[in-house]
Amino acid sequence: MIRYDALDALPVRGALPALHDALEGHGTAVLVAPPGTGKTTLVPLALAGLLGEGPARHVVVAEPRRIAARAAARRMAWLLGEKPGGSVGYTVRGERVVGRHARVEVVTTGVLLQRLQRDQELTGVDVVMLDECHERHLDADTTAAFLWDVRQALRPELRLVAASATTDAEGWARLLGDAPVVEAQGVSYPVEVVWAPPARPVRPPHGMRVDPALLSHVASVVGRALAERDGDVLCFLPGVGEIARVAGQLTGIGDVDVLQVHGRAPAAVQDAVLAPGARRRVVLATAVAESSLTVPGVRVVVDAGLAREPRVDHARGLSALTTVRASRAAARQRAGRAGREAPGAVYRCWAEAEDARLPRFPAPEIKVADLTAFALQAACWGDPDASGLALLDPPPGGAMAAARSVLTAVGAVDRAGRATERGARLARLGLHPRLGRALLDARGTATGARGSSRPQVSGTRMDTGVGAADAPDARVPGEDAPDDRGSGTRALGSRPSDAAGPGAGDPAVVAEVVALLSEEPPREYGDDLVAALRTARRGTDAYGARWRTEVRRLRAAGQGSGSGVGREVTDDGVAGLVTALAFPERVARKDGGSYLMVSGTRAELPEASALRGAPWIAVAVADRPVGKGHARVRLGAVVDEATARLAAGALLEETDEIHWADGDVVARRVERLGAVELTARPLTGADPSLVRNALLEGLRREGFGLLRWPADAAVLRQRLAFLRLRLGEPWPDVSDDALHARVDEWLEPELSRARRRADLARIDAGQALARLLPWASGEAARLDELAPERITVPSGSRVRIDYDDPAQPVLAVKLQEMFGLHRSPEVAGVPLLVHLLSPAGRPAAVTADLASFWKDGYFGVRAELRGRYPKHPWPEDPATAEPTRHTRARLAK
Known part of the structure; x- marks a missing residue:
């Protein structure tokens, strides 16, 4: 018996006429109803005609979570005086309670998504209600986009309702073709x-x-x-x-x-x-x-x-x-x-x-989550880049590119992004594509050829190659959030070849391990996947019950994926194989006190972990602790090198590495699995061009000090830097960056003959640098005129100019040798900064204006120094005195 008293008490009843009108006139509507108004329970019953009003319809209600789907179905059945499975039923992952005469079916968005891939017309369904659409789960957004596609292209009579208590009503209305917004006024208790x-x-x-x-x-x-x-x-x-x-x-x-x-x-x-x-x-x-x-x-x-x-x-x-x-x-x-x-x-x-x-x-999940599963759904739908889908937010380009890389590597899409037959099968499994790959491939790893090419299915939306059975949603049951543990940031390994491998996994055990990875086990199960597997097998907790249900589903779903013959491996081997196939870029080798993944990420194990000490592991779940640069392994399995090579085979390469390391050229032949170095041996007869590049790398990292720099070579570089700053072209730029850019012009042929650091040390940098002088224009001949190495001072001495600071060359000379000079000497029109030295060669004064110094500064210096150096002349009028480099005694002679 229908409980009309309970139904009449639900405030959303007042909005039903407007909702019916919106659906009849427009075909779509956005329902905004406060919590507790009955939006989830009364509205579907009314739309299905189960309350004696309106025509009989088949209504599908999509909920973001399984607990909500079951509860909503039970509540609606109670309101009708029935039990679930009569007029109202529900389908969630691993559980279906739907009678032959059901008019309302509550499903999770993941289940509806799979159903749409199987039957794009949703045959027999009259109304779809997307509940709690404000939560912006990726499955819900994808389902909404697919439903709008169906309505536009195949079934314009299909009615769509987006419902929530708090949502972006205007955005959803635009998405559903400017749908009317119907608001329900609830009984608002303060x-x-x-x-x-x-x-x-x-x-x-x-x-x-x-x-x-x-x-x-x-x-x-x-x-x-x-x-x-x-x-x-x-x-x-x-x-x-x-x-x-x-x-x-x-x-x-x-x-x-x-x-x-x-x-x-x-x-x-x-x-x-x-x-x-x-x-x-x-x-x-x-x-x-x-x-x-x-x-x-x-x-x-x-x-x-x-x-x-x-x-x-x-x-x-x-x-x-x-x-x-x-x-x-x-x-x-x-x-x-x-x-x-x-x-x-x-x-x-x-x-x-x-x-x-x-x-x-x-x-929105589409902005922040791993998009591998979404990209596969879009590809199976016939829109590989999702550009034609009606989405509130477009998927980020980088995340889609990463997802497509993963899907291409596992054979789910071709190079154009279209779903392959294998991709369609992966989409039907109700698993993240990574786990689907592991389920299919681990069973027949050592059996049969596994070519990388796949038959292609039609890229149209009318022929996706999706099979005929419902697959439960691919949402992680534990927190009802997407299973997005994969990164897709590096290419995955190719599918296993027919070469000898680590053995084929027992299909039953493979299903057990995949089920364990599809819903992360409780923390108390530990970080060792094999130990967690054994705990789940004997466990009587709620997780164990759900796990066993999922195992049964996966055993059925994965049938036919491999013969399972050949050398089957133990639980340990299967756990490692499945994890490595699902997350090949997280295969890791022990490297010191941590593990280095083939992706290049370092990971650490807790002190008490049973995995510690294993030479190789495959990481299923990891996070980054506060303040740590490395990842922390939360769930993983031991693997051997053969399994690592098999799973991450696309990253396996042997290369000749010739580079600068530890201060010299290192040449070796290296076999790598991604970032993990497997073997290395010395390389003889290395390619001269690669050796040259390594030497250039050394010069960039350690500087041109690797060359031989006689005193005149260093001075030449300083003089050229001064002229470049003062006069510009045609004088060359001799900064490190400029010299690296023109290395072919000034360091050949010496560089091409070099093979190691010692050869660089024999190259005269000055002779090489002279090649950059502007010989063609004739300006090179003016080098000593414009930037002389030495200058003659009034005493007759030839004193070296210091060009260390190209903006201000320095002349360091004894004070007495400059007597009588009224103007500071210049080079290229720049007054030299004169460091006037005491007889002992220590700085006594610094000036760029000698005339001013003789007039004002000299007498202070004279008063301070003439008592200390009485044998040297300290005239009253330095501007007219005779310059000298000698003492009074020498002058008297």
């Missing part, structure tokens, strides 16, 4: 905002890390809320680890049940949260409780203000979820949970002044 920032500053989140001080503060705020308010408390935290930590701090808090809700929670716990409790409850939840779920009895929300979003660290080739500040839209959604049934309160664990600085909406 929610009091209580600002509850920590008393002392806490460190901002970094990677997956959250300051324990903040979590302790959140636990204390929960205790405060329990003391100050009535009703259940719903506390939002970013992830499973933070939930467990806060739950531990709430142990023994009183007559209160503490429940933990997240994608990994057992179904029984999830069901218990969605039903009224006998005692007061504290529900610790991730973002799964933000939308689509009504937790009965909640009057208080405690918001830690954090969220998890995918990010790609292109510099290190790592991808993972990262902790960020929650957006204002998310904060409104969370606060709304406190006012669904009665007035409530939200305790926000940040300062009111910080609120305005929060981002308005969550970052």
